[in-house]
Amino acid sequence: MSTNKVIHAIYNDDDILMDAVKASRAAHHHIEEIYTPFPVHGLDKAMGLAPTRIAIASFLYGVVGLTVAANLLNYMMIVDWPQDIGGKPSFAFYQNMPAFVPILFELTVFFAAHLMVITFYLRSRLWPFKEAENPDVRTTDDHFLMEVAVNGNEEDMISFFKNTGAVEVKVIDKH
Incomplete structure (x- = not known):
């Protein structure tokens, strides 16, 4: 069984998150998912997601x-x-x-x-009785989490996300 490592960068402000997303895309980091307690205007465009139909x-x-x-x-x-x-x-x-x-x-x-x-x-994929996939319970209250795939030097990526304004950066093994 192979394990993939991801970085969970946690932010406490949506404007800082938007700047971090833009910086991450400019640095060619692959953003897996972003968890927010409320919709953030413009986040889909900043992530480079295709327009909705x-x-x-x-x-x-x-x-x-x-x-x-x-x-x-x-x-x-x-x-x-x-x-x-x-x-x-x-x-x-x-x-x-x-x-x-x-x-x-x-x-x-x-x-x-x-x-x-x-x-x-x-x-x-919100079926009845589905278990929550939220990696950090604080993202339902007042924090924002950006999940980024590790694709290089782990220590450099951790310092990169701390410099973008993350209040907490963790490396997680995803199975």
Whole structure:
């Protein structure tokens, strides 16, 4: 069984973390993961992560919701059991469209929101009853942890991260 060494550099300020990420990327250190207690604006770009396609997924989920809503309303109100409600004719979907707009909107938002949450959990691999993968409990409160693969002289990397403003630097054997 092979072991990989990683460095856990712990920071207590998000601005210092951002500067450290930029310095680490400039020094060509491979950042494995960053653990933060809250979202840090611009961290994804500083890490060099690819842009997200979440907006495209959200739009497609909204289209699915609109399609399901339109077909559901057409079937229920026109095909299956047409009713004369408020003197509106039940001969065609387009004739009742103004009355259907709120339901179409609500089901579009419903599908987009719920499918986005499901997509988030699947992409994040957050299954029910999953054990936490957080390496340091302080990152859920007020500290930031940058996990960097050791790829060279360990002592030089430790001094590099201490110079970037890390309050604590540890070398960990990852199995």
